[in-house]
Amino acid sequence: MDRQEFALDVAAASTLLAPQSIVVVGASERSRWATSMLGNLDRHGFGGEVHLVSRSGNPVGGRATATSCEALGQKADLGVVLVPADGVPDAIADLAHTGARSAVVLTSGFAETGAGGAALQQRLLDAAGEAGIRLLGPNSLGLMNFVDRVVAWATPIDAPSSSCGVGLVSQSGATAFFLAQMAAGQDLAMSSVVSVGNEADLDACTFAAALAADPDTRAIALFLESVRHPERFAAAAAAANAAGKPLVVLKVGTSEVAARSALAHTGALTGDDAVFTGVCERYGIVRVSSLEDLMATADLLARTGRLRPGGLCVVSNSGGICEVAADRADGLGIEVPPLPPAVADTLRAAMPGYGTPHNPLDLTGGIVPAEVERIVATLGAAREYAAVLVPFYGVPAGDPAEDLRLADLHRHLALALRDLPAGLLVSYTPTTLTPRGRETVASLGLPYLACGMDRALTALGHAFRWSRHPARDELASGQLWPIAPTSPDATIRERPRTEFALLELMGRHGVPVVPATLVTDEAGARAAAAGEGPVVLKVSSADIAHKTEIGGVALGVVGPDAAAEAFARVSAAGRAVAEIDGVLVAPMRERALELFVGVTRDPVWGPVIAVGLGGIWVEVLGDVAIRPLPVTPAVVQHMLASLQGAKLLAGARGLPAADFDAVAGAVVAIGDLALRFGDDLAELDVNPLWVHGDRVEALDALAVWR
């Protein structure tokens, strides 16, 4: 896939989502899907013509039907196809008579059912290709475009109050429906919902990129079961980043491929899920783990966009709620900075008798609405805060006459919050809006989150991290983060088989390596050990991967005599199990930080690099950061900072702090070198990468070839 091809697909997806006229092929009175589809189109106010095609020619819902598109003799932009599976290819061919450039295929029974269905899906694709028709589906539940009032969906669904907000793309149609239902209940603003089904033609990533270009879509929510086309996923992320729009992903179904060929030490760690986490980090994608967080996070980010510098301010009418918020924010790493002195003074004057104002601020239950407005406005004006979250009573649900006070409160809150860049009212716990609640929110322009404080804080945590992504500016500029080459061209033909040859080659390609000598006799060993300081001797053989286990390593060898003795010992140990090339002699480095750097090949994402502290950090804690290759120095620094053991890199336990630039340079060089070997490379491990302040050296390396 090249960029131009992707751009054409994205344009086709945009066209598909915004038809001026529709033909429903396979309509019938008995089909609940067809009647729901027609009901949705009507109820949501689709303004264009809707034609019906039914083989029987019987009317549906009182409307005339044609027996085929050919017989219909009308133009249509989009075909909605519901005919039985084996009739779908012919229906697409027939659809060409309307001039339609797009079709949504709701019918199931294609590739998801096995080989026979896959063949049928190929026939469908062929028919579509011949007709010049682009496809959503098959096995889709349809699309909801609330902006243009195109709700071509198979089950009845309510509209959101506002269509300027979240665009949702889902590989599971049922899940998309449940999410849209939840969004409707919480009156969450949504622009579009797309159920991509089997993705025979246009895929989820393509629709995500199309939504990134839609002015009414402020954030994109993506529900993924698998990534079929990683390069399209990267392209969608790039499109979202270029548009400055957050892409929030819930990916399910961690695969069980952990047992595949992987890094010697991190086999269990480079499972798809850890790699996908790295991919999301790399592309500045927000990854969430629940349906609620998917929608709450996308909704919050759709409202706030990128947060300005500063921390979070929390204001509530209950001390208990303030404490829950403070604990949760702390757990999420959200800063809740104290009130600036000037603000505290202002509040003290505004809140006589309320004691010392803090952040979170407890207004207490006795506060009157006008005071709430004044205080929230004061806090919102403080440059120290990027966002103001107000957990307070939910919007009224019942009889208006009974809660005048509550209505007054929300009016004042709306006045204080609605013009702030990130001022949000949130219910204490999840609520469902009644028609009156929706009316309150709409008429006041109240920035109201019905998801409850806990989800809102989770969403804010994501919003802060997304906004503060170390490469956010570069991501937005589109300069950084090229699409990962999943099948790089091999530009290095050498295939070193021994540690010595590999270290030597790495040194030639910009990786700092320990100066090592290959010796083949005791005299050589004596000469190599003649310098100052202790040396290490390691047997060299293409057939011995684990030298220590067979006694093939001698550490801390001092002087020529000891070197000769060690040579005899390790070479004998090596020869006992395999043919050897000789013995490697290298200076023994002092105690320092030891990193593990490994490149492996993920079946989906291609070459990926893992960086971690060695030993227990990897073996017991699985503390590694993974990214698709290539990486840049900024990416590596981000990886290092994300490690649980990052504190050690800052110079713990009597060792100098690691020079992050030097480490990043070495890791980038290792990654670049791995790519240049091309597909032949199964695995490249540097273990350890020795780090002593700004001195960085690969002390040992291993390549595995396919």
Place this chain on the structure above:
Amino acid sequence: MDRQEFALDVAAASTLLAPQSIVVVGASERSRWATSMLGNLDRHGFGGEVHLVSRSGNPVGGRATATSCEALGQKADLGVVLVPADGVPDAIADLAHTGARSAVVLTSGFAETGAGGAALQQRLLDAAGEAGIRLLGPNSLGLMNFVDRVVAWATPIDAPSSSCGVGLVSQSGATAFFLAQMAAGQDLAMSSVVSVGNEADLDACTFAAALAADPDTRAIALFLESVRHPERFAAAAAAANAAGKPLVVLKVGTSEVAARSALAHTGALTGDDAVFTGVCERYGIVRVSSLEDLMATADLLARTGRLRPGGLCVVSNSGGICEVAADRADGLGIEVPPLPPAVADTLRAAMPGYGTPHNPLDLTGGIVPAEVERIVATLGAAREYAAVLVPFYGVPAGDPAEDLRLADLHRHLALALRDLPAGLLVSYTPTTLTPRGRETVASLGLPYLACGMDRALTALGHAFRWSRHPARDELASGQLWPIAPTSPDATIRERPRTEFALLELMGRHGVPVVPATLVTDEAGARAAAAGEGPVVLKVSSADIAHKTEIGGVALGVVGPDAAAEAFARVSAAGRAVAEIDGVLVAPMRERALELFVGVTRDPVWGPVIAVGLGGIWVEVLGDVAIRPLPVTPAVVQHMLASLQGAKLLAGARGLPAADFDAVAGAVVAIGDLALRFGDDLAELDVNPLWVHGDRVEALDALAVWR
């Protein structure tokens, strides 16, 4: 506090919660609290007499009032007091004329406002003591006893459909109200809600214990801002455990006392929060971190009780939902075992064309209700599963005529689920029940969770951990887990000031210690090093805590000559900074696991013990388990198993697996010894506790005295 005193308090709390007659003191037309209180009592059907006292004598809500309780001349069990703060003590004295044994004081302005309020609170307590009246409050919002229809609460609140379920006790009245509102919206069964306010007399723990004795309370939810009386907290936990009822706690406001005197290495780690976590682990208490999880977990446990052996089975009508559930369960450590072959065969026969059945089981959207019932019943009968969770459509909210199919589905689901020990239907995401939804749930006896699948799975995770607590049986029997002695009697008078003296004393009291000799000259050092193997020399001085830093330690010393030289060196280094007693000589142990064991004094919980792997595990990861003392071997084993580095104890990196019995014995002995020093002991560190298989020895120890 002794057990009898607590039992009397619990009885008083039970009496307070179930009055037969009430007098509201301070009623007035203008008081919203008074009118809400009267409205609640009426609406929820309180069957006893309600008298009103108002200084003015004016009627309230059309009811006559007396000017005082004395003037009233009627009996009442409970007084509800709303008069202004400075009139409360007199109002309590007046209340005695009704013969009331209990009062709820809603008035605020007591200890929560500072010293003046604290004095007034003491006057209130004195008045109550004199009148023989036990108190809830002051600064309480009241109580809701849905079982006996006593809803004496200051703001309007709806009743749950069922009063056999969760009892809630809260230190924050506002939070209790928000939680009760959420529970009403989700139609969650609740027995009682108690707002304990300032806890001047009866505290939250006492009410929790009272609810443990209430047959309609199946689980207790506790919202805590602080633990005022740790021994009462332990007593409440013991009462809940003895009744076999889960106690679920949300504690907020992690205190900032981390800087207090604490363990040398774990100062930052023994903050209240980590100690509280240890307390909860110790007493088998479920600790949650959000309002939603508090209610969802208590509700789920109220329904299921202790789960039988087995894993979780998940059944839904969407593959996407099944995958979200599987990932979440995995993240929570919930086992989702595959279908037993016989069950799989049965399902294959029942679901022709649906492919291979798995757990989670995707029934697909096309399944008919009767099939759903048959399949769920089959799964529920399988002994392999402790619980069956069915994420499916929420109960219908709209027009009954429009969703006959949905109503039929829920009827079938109820038939399959309602008699299972832990069969639960859950909405995909949080929902609010409409009156029709409540009616559906009630009439079908549908075990329905409206909290959404994500919260339900979190709750199930807690339910599995609670049910499988290693000491669950002992906790239930009340045999284990005595109440922690926060001020133990000192039974050891010695106060060893040097490492040698401390090791010697520890050895006498059952702690395995390394055999060490104190020598005062080179000849002594020679003699002590004359045996086999290398020795360690350490300067001995009451004034040198960090021996290594001043050059006061020599490691791996072999033979008498080297020992003499090392003696000279370390004793000189010691003398350069302080007076010394001599030099300690001990065998140098081989490489092995090194644990850190530390006893410190928590300002709330008294003596606590921390156990962890030493070095980076404590310093970088904060990987320690903490418990209040005393501990038993079973408790220590639970602590060891909970460490992030537990894998190392099983014998990683060429070391023999730690003998958990031997380690537990040593840790228990250290904890018991620490208690016997009494309050004088500020800190006792054993670092390292050397562990080589079943050989366990304290190699170094430090005591800090107050």
